[in-house]
Amino acid sequence: MLTLPHRTLGSTGIDVSCLGLGTVKIGRNEGVKYPEKFTIPDDSAVRNLLRQAQELGINFIDTAPAYGSSEERLGKLMQRRQEWVICTKTGEEFSGGISGFDFSAQHTRHSIERSLKRLRTDYLDLVLVHSDGNDQHVIEHTDCLDTLMRCREQGLIRAVGFSGKTVDGGLLAANLCDLVMVSYNPQHTAEVDVIDHAHKLHKGVLIKKAFDSGHAIVGQNNTEDAVTQNMRFVFSRPGVSAIIAGTINPKHLQQNVAAATRALSTTSA
Template sequence: MEYTALGRTGLRVSRLGLGGAPLAGDFGPTDEREVEKMIHEAIDGGINLIDTAPRYGRGESERRIGRALRGGKRNQVILASKAVGPDESFGYEGTIRSVEQSLKRLETDWIDLLQIHDAEQAPFEMIVGETLPALERLREDGKIRFIGISTRVLQLLMQFVNLDRFDTIQFYARYMLIDHTAKDELLPLTLEKGIGVINGSVLGLGLLADTPAPFMNRAIVEEAASRIEQLRFLRKREPYGLVEPAMRFSLTQPAIHVTLTGAATSEVLRTNMAYCDGKGLEPEELARVYALFQGKKLFKE
């Protein structure tokens, strides 16, 4: 497992992090005992960042993670969650309440990184005037250590980064083989500011694993299929689609500190951990990928 510093936080994080959405069955049925076993295997394999949210399984992801971290394992991980919950507002009190409930589900006194979830869902002014101050209060109280923000909207992320009040950002499907637009302006800005970067959904919600999510817009699936066809030169194993090159593409990007794996089974987890050996795409392959889709977003804002 490779490790790096998460921006200016001082946290030493594994390049591969465990994403919490599949742990609650959001992408298909999961067995709770298998999930606990997989979390333990991830920790034993060197993964030290676990990312979850109250919206994942309406709190079930946090509950399962909390149970799996009993017996001293909580101190072995950097725990990241989000606010707000599925029934909460982005207002000051709603944010406080959301985090307090997360602490109970996670069975912990503190959360290392608390991120504002899908920031595009609330007005910029509300997040700056209410959500963020609530998290800053919780940080003063010792209930959270660092503050982050997540959204797929790159320009919005840049606005928040420029406030100099966030420690990390998280986006998804913005630095992957078929849409790498985060590298154009956002990643240079985070490097300049010393912001930690977490990358989610490097498989494009299943597109690069040849298993697109059933809720995916048909036009996006068709456009993705066209782009994937242009990446045939990266297909070296079957039936894994483009999973390996997609993972390596993100894991070896210096400006990305943590790449999340959405594994729901130990088998998938072990496969993805095997890619954490520091080997990326060949230089000519990387240049070709960049040239193919330069500036071309797959998902609209």
């Protein structure tokens, strides 16, 4: 059985599998940017997927309030919560088919308390600000980060991060937070300076859109090899802690872990 190596997330002391399981598809199938349509899986399928992920060495799961019913379903279906590193977010809400954003202190606190309840836990390992793209404004002119820092002091959160969309915002977030989440793949390298800056500061780096939401591998003859190539590119960058890859397909999950294992065997980031 393949098992994934783990890496420590910056200076947090939190060890995460180099491949994390993204869970948009277990809670929402509208307003998404994936190249193919999908049906939200039933409870049995989700439970089996989570079990398979753990057997393959994945201990890291990524969710968000904006992912529909993802948090609630994870709270109900996850076994042995203490064996998981749970990453959720705050700031973005998805309702009526559209996203809305609220970075106020009141909403941020409400979001954290709601996530704790939905996930049936008394602490959240990682909470990221789910930016609307106005990264610097969110960081400098809202109470979102300050509120998250207070929640961390109170033991509700172990580490605070920022999932942004701009280089300037990412650089600023790396100075202030425990970790950053950035988009990075062979076709999108604009945020590489954020990775390098965070690495220099010993901050954690999570990678989203390593496959451009699936578009990077559509139409390629050898999909599994294309996944390996993208993972090798990402993992070869010093400072990268983990890639978040969403799937509800057991075969794809197995292939992703195999690809990550191959990629990591030839990189030393």
